[in-house]
Amino acid sequence: MNLQTIQKGVIKASLEVGDFIRKEGMAFDRTRIEQKTGFNNLVSYVDKEAEKRLVDALHKLVPEAGFVTEEGTVEQNVKEEFKWIIDPLDGTTNFLHGMPTYAISIGLTRGDDTILGVVYHIGRDECFHAIENDAAYCNEKQIRVSAIPTLRESLLATGFPYNHSGKSELYLDIIKHFLKHTHGIRRLGSAAIDLAYVACGRLEGFFEYNLNPWDVAAGAFIVQQAGGKVTDFKGGKDFVFGNELCAANMLVHEEMLQLIKTRWGY
Numbered sequence: 001m002n003l004q005t006i007q008k009g010v011i012k013a014s015l016e017v018g019d020f021i022r023k024e025g026m027a028f029d030r031t032r033i034e035q036k037t038g039f040n041n042l043v044s045y046v047d048k049e050a051e052k053r054l055v056d057a058l059h060k061l062v063p064e065a066g067f068v069t070e071e072g073t074v075e076q077n078v079k080e081e082f083k084w085i086i087d088p089l090d091g092t093t094n095f096l097h098g099m100p101t102y103a104i105s106i107g108l109t110r111g112d113d114t115i116l117g118v119v120y121h122i123g124r125d126e127c128f129h130a131i132e133n134d135a136a137y138c139n140e141k142q143i144r145v146s147a148i149p150t151l152r153e154s155l156l157a158t159g160f161p162y163n164h165s166g167k168s169e170l171y172l173d174i175i176k177h178f179l180k181h182t183h184g185i186r187r188l189g190s191a192a193i194d195l196a197y198v199a200c201g202r203l204e205g206f207f208e209y210n211l212n213p214w215d216v217a218a219g220a221f222i223v224q225q226a227g228g229k230v231t232d233f234k235g236g237k238d239f240v241f242g243n244e245l246c247a248a249n250m251l252v253h254e255e256m257l258q259l260i261k262t263r264w265g266y
């Protein structure tokens, strides 16, 4: 398996499907919005068609790999040695409301390890990518996490889950603390872009809960290859399938994590 060749294929597919999504977005008819599990968990034919196109292209690149995809347009094979973890449109709510912050997110895993990640921020034509044993890039330019050493000088991002669990009060408490002790908090509406922005140093850190593997597999790997640290809320490695994630540059990660951990009850 030549990862560099595969990466070229993944980037090509992302740009092509990104073009489809962008064009559909220009004339999107809001009556075509569908609800998934509730009034605020949305999807459209664009998410599903984009996923089908990505699956076709990626299957040709690594025929033996299984799929874990948000829209379930293909059989899901969590147990395969190689897996594509795909979110065809991360930031669906932004897309459906004509906001430009949405992306395609594609990770390739071997066993428990991610070995390739691509996050294509369609609205800015920025393709963030990384493969194992190499640096991270935005288009052709190598990227690194920021060198800001304290939370007081940090800009963070987070997200507010669609499904508010019993933990939303604890979460608001964490947000309140960070609001007082950082440069600010952003809610961009796409976890994949939040992570890509940590990787290139626009943000110092990102944290969120109730996430799915397709939201984070690619972006978390890109942060790591860009010199950052990614953990779950306990400080462990279970952040792809584990729902909770804290990603930051190496210098502020510990400060962020301690704060989250204590308030989250870990």
Ligand code: IPD
Binding pocket: 070, 087, 089, 090, 091, 092, 093, 159, 160, 161, 162, 188, 189, 190, 191, 192, 208, 210, 211, 215
């Ligand atoms: C969502 C986005 C959002 C996050 C949600 C995700 P979707 O993905 O990543 O930022 O807060 O938890 O579900 O549904 O737009 O692909």
Ligand code: CA
Binding pocket: 087, 089, 090, 091, 214, 215
């Ligand atoms: Ca998503």
Ligand code: CA
Binding pocket: 047, 070, 087, 088, 089, 090, 091, 092
């Ligand atoms: Ca999605």
Ligand code: CA
Binding pocket: 042, 070, 092
């Ligand atoms: Ca979704």
